[in-house]
Amino acid sequence: MSICLADDRSKGALRAELFEKLAPPLLDDASPHATLVQATLAERAPTQLKRLLRSFQDRDPERSLPRIVDLLQKDELVNFYASLLNGPPTELSCQLALFGDSRGALSLAHWFRETLAEHKEVAANGFVRFL
Numbered sequence: 001m002s003i004c005l006a007d008d009r010s011k012g013a014l015r016a017e018l019f020e021k022l023a024p025p026l027l028d029d030a031s032p033h034a035t036l037v038q039a040t041l042a043e044r045a046p047t048q049l050k051r052l053l054r055s056f057q058d059r060d061p062e063r064s065l066p067r068i069v070d071l072l073q074k075d076e077l078v079n080f081y082a083s084l085l086n087g088p089p090t091e092l093s094c095q096l097a098l099f100g101d102s103r104g105a106l107s108l109a110h111w112f113r114e115t116l117a118e119h120k121e122v123a124a125n126g127f128v129r130f131l
Contacts, residue, residue, distance in 0.1 A: 035076055038076065038077060039074075039076035039077060042079075042080035046080060046083065049080070053092060054092050065096075066099070068092075068096070069099050069103075072096070073105075084096060085106075085111060085115075086115075086118075088119045088123060089119070089123050089127055091129070091130055094126070094127070097112075112127075
């Protein structure tokens with residue numbers, strides 16, 4: 001797993017492909033240990049889990065975003081999900097906020113105001129990069 005978490009120059013596509021081949025049950029809800037592994041990564045290696053989620057998102061934005069949101073809405077990952085949305089905006093957090101708003105699980109306007117108020121210039125730059 002540590003090999004797959006190493007940075008590469010392909011913006012995570014290679015990392016996600018290797019990880020999917022080595023640990024396919026991570027995003028599979030049918031796997032008996034998937035939630036345990038996800039919760040452990042969220043607790044012990046949150047930065048690496050964020051990178052993996054971004055890698056999955058980069059590979060197939062249309063198909064992976066609903067899977068990522070479903071994964072993050074598990075009880076064991078609620079705090080991790082909140083930390084993604086409460087941090088400085090990234091492409092992934094903006095996509096999650098848009099998707100959450102479309103599902104009625106999040107108010108995009110409220111999230112935008114709070115993020116801008118808390119992170120100020122960093123948030124403004126993040127939103128501009130996203131757009």
